[in-house]
Amino acid sequence: MELKFKNKGPVLSMAVSPDGKWLAVGKLVDKDRNPSLTIWNTDTWECVVEEEAGNVSSILSLSFNRHSDTLAYLIAIDYIRFFNMKDMYLQKEIPFDSPQKVRYAAHKDLLLVVGREVSVLDSNDDELWSYNKYKAFDTTKGLSAEVVKDYYKMPDWVQTASYGNLPAGAAFFKQDSAVIITGNNDNKFSVYDISSGKRKEQYPGGVLQAGHIEIDKSEKYLYVTARLPYADLLWELPEMERLLPQYLNEDFEGSSGFTFHPSSRFFAIGGLGGKVFLRSISTGEFLMEKDIHEDAVKALQFSADGKQLISGGMDGRVVITDITEFLT
Numbered sequence: 001m002e003l004k005f006k007n008k009g010p011v012l013s014m015a016v017s018p019d020g021k022w023l024a025v026g027k028l029v030d031k032d033r034n035p036s037l038t039i040w041n042t043d044t045w046e047c048v049v050e051e052e053a054g055n056v057s058s059i060l061s062l063s064f065n066r067h068s069d070t071l072a073y074l075i076a077i078d079y080i081r082f083f084n085m086k087d088m089y090l091q092k093e094i095p096f097d098s099p100q101k102v103r104y105a106a107h108k109d110l111l112l113v114v115g116r117e118v119s120v121l122d123s124n125d126d127e128l129w130s131y132n133k134y135k136a137f138d139t140t141k142g143l144s145a146e147v148v149k150d151y152y153k154m155p156d157w158v159q160t161a162s163y164g165n166l167p168a169g170a171a172f173f174k175q176d177s178a179v180i181i182t183g184n185n186d187n188k189f190s191v192y193d194i195s196s197g198k199r200k201e202q203y204p205g206g207v208l209q210a211g212h213i214e215i216d217k218s219e220k221y222l223y224v225t226a227r228l229p230y231a232d233l234l235w236e237l238p239e240m241e242r243l244l245p246q247y248l249n250e251d252f253e254g255s256s257g258f259t260f261h262p263s264s265r266f267f268a269i270g271g272l273g274g275k276v277f278l279r280s281i282s283t284g285e286f287l288m289e290k291d292i293h294e295d296a297v298k299a300l301q302f303s304a305d306g307k308q309l310i311s312g313g314m315d316g317r318v319v320i321t322d323i324t325e326f327l328t
Helices: none
Strands: 011-016 022-027 037-041 046-051 061-064 070-074 079-084 089-095 101-104 111-114 118-121 127-131 139-144 160-164 169-173 178-182 188-193 199-204 209-215 221-228 230-236 241-243 257-260 266-270 275-280 286-291 297-302 308-313 318-322
Touching: 011 297, 011 308, 022 061, 022 070, 022 297, 070 101, 111 169, 118 178, 127 178, 169 209, 178 209, 209 257, 221 257, 257 297, 266 297, 266 308, 275 297, 275 308
Parallel strands: 011 061, 061 101
Antiparallel strands: 011 022, 022 037, 037 046, 061 070, 070 079, 079 089, 101 111, 111 118, 118 127, 139 160, 169 178, 178 188, 188 199, 209 221, 221 230, 230 241, 257 266, 266 275, 275 286, 297 308, 308 318
16 A cells, blocks of 8 residues: 655655554655645544645654654754644744754653754753764764775775764663664764763674664664664674674665564565565564665654554655565
């Protein structure tokens, strides 16, 4: 099944509410400024909300809170907006420096915001914790060219390299009492306690630059889509042991989209060419491989019951695929 949009622009972000009732879809603003944020009833697949019509607003990231009554989302300016799901209206917006990703905690009323820095906000929008030792969008200079030659095909005569910092990769961890960070020009994973602000743990295996980081609901697995190196990497928690290294490693470029299945038994990957894959975590087996989109798959979500896989692509389409047959 495919959803129909007035806005034909690329899909940038998606989120399913914890209660499973709502799907939010964020798109790139189109030339006619059609709504770039839509919310859908997952029982009827009817569109119940259209927001940001007439605005030059591309929805970079969005997330439902644990009560499913608030949707936080980002547009391409220095604000976080909050949509009230009970009364269906834009409730408020707060200023924030260059936000790129938002993610609500699963167990507490906390919001993780990744921008130039990494911050955790409470339900009153007060900052409880921040990580400011690394600045996104700054330039990192003077690196050994060996760090990037394999990925950027740089000639042998190049001695040093530089690049613009991507936002750090960050996720809630330890039942939302901590934040784990990588992609901050440090090839380690660092775990920071939110209440004390102190770094409590550090593990090897992190990446210099990250595109996406995600921990499954059971906190058994950590997935990183790295951008330096270009790779998809899967880790088992808490031992931080690499999983499926024969498939997920630095020899293959990273995917364009990813999500864990609610059961923590499977994961889905979206490819740059439009393919969508469902894979087993225990074996790495491809359970499903389908050519669904005509361009990169940028957003993936499972339905709350795990029976449907929802994919959004740069072709502007959102497709709902029944995966029940693959879940045995």
